[in-house]
Amino acid sequence: MNEMKEAVGNWREAKQFSPADENDFLRWLDKADTEEKLFSRLTFWFTFRGLPADQNQRYHLVQERARELRLWNGLELKLRRWQDRVADEYEQIGKEAFAARIGEDYADYINSLTDPEAAPQQAAPEPETAKPAGVQAWSARELSEMVLPPIRHVVEGLLPMGMGVLVAKPKLGKSWMVLDLCLAVAQGEPFLGFPTQQHGTLYLALEDGKSRMQTRLRRLLEGRPAPANMHVMFQAQRLGEGLLEMLGEYLDANPDIHLVCIDTLSKIKPKAKPFENAYDADYDYMGRLKAFADSRGICVLLVHHTRKSKNPEDSFDNINGSTGILGAADFTIVLDKQSRMDDEAGFLLTGRDIEQCERVIRFDKARCRWVMQGTAAQLAAQRRVAEYEAEPIVKTLRVLLQQGDGTWSGYSKNLMEMGQRYAHTELAPNLQMLSKRIQELQPMLWERDTIRYWYNSNGNAGRKHNFRQERADNNASVPVSAQLSLRHNYH
Incomplete structure (x- = not known):
């Protein structure tokens, strides 16, 4: 053991005896049975590895070990005081002496792995927390009460x-x-x-x-x-x-x-x-x-x-x-x-x-x-709105409703003529396709422009289209015949 302690007499050699990984740290922590040893483990690990976020995670692990050993009464305050003292001690005695001092406890741990008789005797755990040697298991109560760091x-x-x-x-x-x-x-x-x-x-x-x-x-x-x-x-x-x-x-x-x-x-x-x-x-x-x-x-x-x-x-x-x-x-x-x-x-x-x-x-x-x-749904909605805004029927209706105080009625032929005038394009290849396209636009007309649509069939005269834009100053009710057409169209 003395040879191991002498081997960590400077900082560079002490560093090579630091825990290899998180699991090694946990095994080392499991050997701690006093407040002094908990401090030593914290000091060694904080000095040689990790950022503040990692150090905080290991601090929580030490907290759990302290609770398991029934050492936690007042230990949190002692730890905070100890953290303040570490920096002062480091400055006073120098890097190499500081590393040698905290390396001694880890040297004891390393030595115990190869020399069981050198391992310090630990107090027997109480029956409710006893676990077989080498087995890491926790009760549901222990797990539910643990203070674990959040997933980073x-x-x-x-x-x-x-x-x-x-x-x-x-x-x-x-x-x-x-x-x-x-x-x-x-x-x-x-x-x-x-x-x-x-x-x-x-x-x-x-x-x-x-x-x-x-x-x-x-x-x-x-x-x-x-x-x-x-x-x-x-x-x-x-x-x-x-x-x-x-x-x-x-x-x-x-x-x-x-x-x-x-x-x-x-x-x-x-x-x-x-x-x-x-x-x-x-x-x-x-x-x-x-x-x-x-x-x-x-x-x-x-x-x-x-x-x-x-x-x-x-x-x-x-x-x-x-x-x-x-x-x-x-x-x-x-x-x-x-x-x-x-x-x-x-x-x-x-x-x-x-x-x-x-x-x-x-x-x-x-x-x-x-x-x-x-998301795919968001993009589909954006494309749907873009297509609606580019639709010549919509552009034509907005002009007609503005001119007609929020209402317009007319046959397909009339609407086609208005499209040429206001949208400067043909609204549809033929009158039948125009009616079909209006039906397809009906939900968006209401959603985007609060425009209600219904039609009347006038025999040989064809279908008469009716549009009304709902506004605060336009609360007239829709005719009964129009309401029937609206219900029919929405189905």
């Missing part, structure tokens, strides 16, 4: 922390979207209209080079300075060949990075083995990526392709590979175009801790970025 997002309502997949056909604009995402998060600017939490970002552009990336960055930045907290890599090992180790080292050196985008998944997935079950293989390596994201408290977004054969009923069935990819991911985004030449695409999102949504996005070719258009 990189992009609010869109990208939660965890591991996700962005899927689309090749050459559909995925890389432009991911680059724009990394820039937006690094600068704390909205992405697709959704607010972001500002963090450092890392983009593994494994299918690009420096020249293309520079060109794309300049297009998206539009003359603004590039953020220093966005990082780009062009090469990476595969999973199982050093990828996670390399990423871990880079994130240790840049702890502000909370978004890692890997473009594409095929560049880092393990090579297939003979006779290997596709689902098991996909779920295994995706599970390793998810565990890495969870242990770091970051978001890992994988760019992937759809398969060649397409299922028109469910876009998520078009993901290339087995269903193990979708099953292991915390969230999945699919970009779906009806035609490659279309500027608009469907944006479909589903996930465990995110509200499922379907939007329409458009690629702005002038700015080389995707822009949110809204």
Whole structure:
């Protein structure tokens, strides 16, 4: 044990003995049985890893451990006083001495893993909280009473922390979207209209080079300075060949990075083995990526392709590979175009801790970025209004009703003549088509212009059309015959 304590005598050596990930921190925390040790664990972890948001999450974990040990009486106030003292102590004794002091407790923990006799004796837990050694389980009451941090997002309502997949056909604009995402998060600017939490970002552009990336960055930045907290890599090992180790080292050196985008998944997935079950293989390596994201408290977004054969009923069935990819991911985004030449695409999102949504996005070719258009229903309503506003029948009726104090009556032939005069175009190819089109416009006439419509059949004279615009100064009732026609028309 003394050798271990001496080994952490300076800051650089102490850092290498810090918990490897969140799970290691939890195991270490489970060894704490005194207030002093809880302070030590907090100090060590806060000093060597993470942003304030991560530190706050670990603070809640220490709170839960203190409650479990019945140590919480007054501990919150002590913790606040301790947090104030830490900075003063750090300044007084210096970085190396401070690191050595807090490293001693972790050295005890490391030593206990290999020397059980050296592990400090803990008081036996009360029967109601006793659990078998090595088992992490909680009662429903414990879970319901826990003070847990809320699910954090990189992009609010869109990208939660965890591991996700962005899927689309090749050459559909995925890389432009991911680059724009990394820039937006690094600068704390909205992405697709959704607010972001500002963090450092890392983009593994494994299918690009420096020249293309520079060109794309300049297009998206539009003359603004590039953020220093966005990082780009062009090469990476595969999973199982050093990828996670390399990423871990880079994130240790840049702890502000909370978004890692890997473009594409095929560049880092393990090579297939003979006779290997596709689902098991996909779920295994995706599970390793998810565990890495969870242990770091970051978001890992994988760019992937759809398969060649397409299922028109469910876009998520078009993901290339087995269903193990979708099953292991915390969230999945699919970009779906009806035609490659279309500027608009469907944006479909589903996930465990995110509200499922379907939007329409458009690629702005002038700015080389995707822009949110809204839901499919919203776009359909917008198009419907635009078509109505451009309709020559509507333009003609507005003039006639204005001239006629809110009312107008006449036959199809009369209305056709008025169209030529006021809309300068033919309202319909023939009289029958004109009547049919008026019927189709009837709901929108009322919705947009409060125009009521009814007709009278006058034998050989044909159908007489009647229009009245409801206004505050026009409260005359509709004739009974007209009311019958209105009910008939609405059905």
